Structures are given as structure tokens and as C-alpha cells.
Amino acid sequence: MTRQYFGTDGIRGTVGQAPITPDFVLRLAHAVGRVLKRSQARPTVLIGKDTRISGYMLESALESGFNSAGVDVVLLGPLPTPAVAYLTRSQRASLGVVISASHNPFDDNGIKFFSAQGSKLGDDWEREVEAVLEQPPVWAASAELGKTRRLDDAAGRYVEFCKSTFAADLTLKGVKIAVDAAHGAAYQIAPAVFHELGAEVVRIGCAPDGLNINREVGATHPQALVELVRQHGADYGVALDGDADRLQMVDGQGRLFNGDELLYLMVCERLERGEAVPGAVGTLMTNLAVELALKQLGVGFVRAKVGDRYVLEELERRKWLLGGESSGHLLALDRHSTGDGLVSALQVLQACARSGRSLAELLAEVRLFPQTLINVRLAPGQDWQTHAGLKAQREQAEAELGDSGRILIRASGTEPVLRIMVEAQDGALAQACAERMAQALAPR
DSSP states (O other), X not given: OOOSSOBTTBEXXXXXXXXXXXXXXXXXXXXXXXXXXXXXXXXXXXXXXXXXXXXXXXXXXXXXXXXXXXXXXEXXXXXXXXXXXXXXXXTTOSEEEEEOOTTSOTXXXXXXXXXXXXXXXXXXXXXXXXXXXXXXXXXXXXXXXXXXXXXXXXXXXXXXXXXXXXXXXXXXXXXXXXXXXXXXXXXXXXXXXXXXXXXXXXXXXXXXXXXXXXXXXXXXXXXXXXXXXXXXXXXXXXXXXXXXXXXXXXXXTOOEEOHHHHHHHHHHHHHHTTOOOOEEEEETTSOHHHHHHHHHTTOEEEEEOSSXXXXXXXXXXXXXXXXXXXXXXXXXXXTOSSOOHHHHHHHHHHHHHHHTOOHHHHTTTOOOOOEXXXXXXXXXXXXXXXXXXXXHHHHHHHHHHGGGEEEEEEEOSSSSEEEEEEEESSHHHHHHHHHHHHHHHSOO
């Protein structure tokens, strides 16, 4: 059974259009509540949200849906996605729910779920929920309806958790950090974490109004952080996205470092401390230079499908701890059960503080390969997988690239577009190979 509503990261869409409407969200919560009650007599669910104006409406719908199924609700207010995962685990709740569309504009929103262990739930659970959604509701009797309360110190609890992941023998005193919270869920928490660890903090993207989340700030628009670092002479810059599970970092020279580089640094830091790192997990988009650099260190590397849930699944299957995406979703399972932008930033800053070296110095051995990405619109019914011209050009490109490059061709999941990516030490060669393959698909 395929999933109708759930995508790679929960349910997401434009507010006011199906399925992100209050009536559907109420039905969704009711269905989830019924699934929970199959194994628990009185489940408790935590609900957090980012700063989108639609969060108020969707929070009320979720609350009503859960209560109507006999499920108790604890409201957390605006809080990063990884904070909800942490509190779900620490509060021994049955489920964590996040109202967020992550890095999307304010007029999108979504719902995602965390298990009692603080990890993303699998496809089978989502299919079970969708099956119940197709059934008529079963309203709880009045005496069995769920109740709702608010956890007033949720943000403070999470601040302390973040600080606990930074080495107790280190401090950020004397360090100036520029923080960009994307006008999102970490707008108060991120500055507090770095300040309480001793850093001087300057900030941008920390004044949400319900409509400005991710607008020209945050991890998807890092130029604002680069400019803030240069303007204030900061030592580091930390950019988060709207729900603070994604990270980009900038050094004092204004150089931007992506998730691939930061994953490599986290591996190196653990190796230098004498910890065993059998392997790390990236995605199909992880830069080849990082894969080769990790292998030189004797660290295994495997690629998962794009999406942090697939990175997590691969880590759990192999019993490894470190993984991530180029976009800045990083996983350190010895620190948290899910991707966490703040915790990941602290792991990077810990490496710098412990070594006395800058980000550029720590990453001197890694030079990312240039990537060329071309999107080719497919004609209706066009079968690219059996296209002789594309096949011939790909074989020629693979021969030219050898071990110094790679090709990734994949269809978009949302539009009739084929994405052709070529990566190589020689940027001009990558460009030429990608263009030849794209031209092979062009109508004659």
C-alpha cells in the first residue's frame, strides 16, 4: 500500500489547500490517537511548532483531534523540531508532534511525528495511520476525552540539553558567534545556548512575526549570515532553518561550510579523541571529495537516499553514529536521536575549541569537487531510462571521469523533470559531461 498523505518528512503543503486544512488535521490527529490507543490505554502526546502564523490554527486542530480520541496533549509552544524529539523521550510521552514546514516559506506548513524514543517513525506506521484515516471516526465518550496542559519550561529544558552535549571542560568564552535563526523556532533558544556557554552573541533572524520565517535569512539563505559575520568581526556564524534541524556554518573569513564538510569534521574530532568511527552515512548528493577523504582515514562510507530519515535508517541498520546531508541535516546519535542544528553546531565548535584550530584549518584536507546540476524537463510519457542517446553519453562520461568523478541521474518526485548531476575534480569536465547528457534528451 502506497502512502497517500505522508512524504519523506511527514505531511506538508500549502496552508488552506488539502491536506493542510484544519478539518483534515483534526481527522489526522484523531486517526493517530486511535492507532496509539491500540497499544496504550491513555497515551500522551507532545505538540510543538515553529513560528508560522498558521501554527495556531493547526495546533488547535491537532489538540481537538487527539482529545476526541481519548489522548492527553501537552503543548510546548514554539520549539525546534529536535527539541520536541528530546522532550518526547525525556517526558516518557507516547508521541511527539511538530507543526512545521522546515525551510519552506511561511504559507506552507506540515505535520511530522516522533516516536517515544525521539526518532522518526517508519513507513509501516504511516500506512497504518492512513488506513485508519479512511475509517469513520470513533469519538471517545465524554468521561474518556483527553485533557490538555502546557509545559511552561519546555524551552529551558532544551537549552540545558543542548549545553550538555558540549564538553564540560571547554568553554566558548572569548568567542564571538553570529547566530541566524531564520525567524524560526530557535529564535530565543539558539542565542541563549551560545551565550550560556560563554560566547558573545550577535544575532539576525531572531524577530519572527508569523510571516517572515526563512525569508532571506537562515540556512537556505546563508549570505545574510556571511554579511553579519563580516560586519561584526565574528569568529563563527551559525545559520539554522525554520525548525532548527538544519545547519550551515561560516568562519571568521566569511567562508561558508556545508553539511558534507561538517560531517567530515565531526568524524575527525572523534578520531582525534581516540573514539572508534567504523563508518559514516551520507546521501546520493554527498560530495565525492568527502567520501574519498573519509576512506583515506579508514572510515567506511555509504550513501542513503536523500532525506534524513533514510540516513537515520542506514545508521541504525549498521549501528553507526554519524551521518548527514549536504544541506546541513547532521546526525550524531551519541548526542541525540535525530538531526539537530544546534547540537551539530556545538560539536563543530567543540572540535575548534579543543584543537585551537579554525574551521578552515581543520578542513584543509578536504576540497569539495565542483558539481554541475541540470534539470531537464521530460516530454509526456518520455522514458529516460531506456533512452539510447542518454545511455551512450553517460557511458562516455563515465569513461572520461574514471575514479575522479561520478554521475547521478534521478527523476524528480514532484514534477516531470530529470535531474542530471555530474561531480568531478575538473569542474569544466563536469559541466561538459552534464551538458552532453542533457542535450541527448532534447527533442530533435
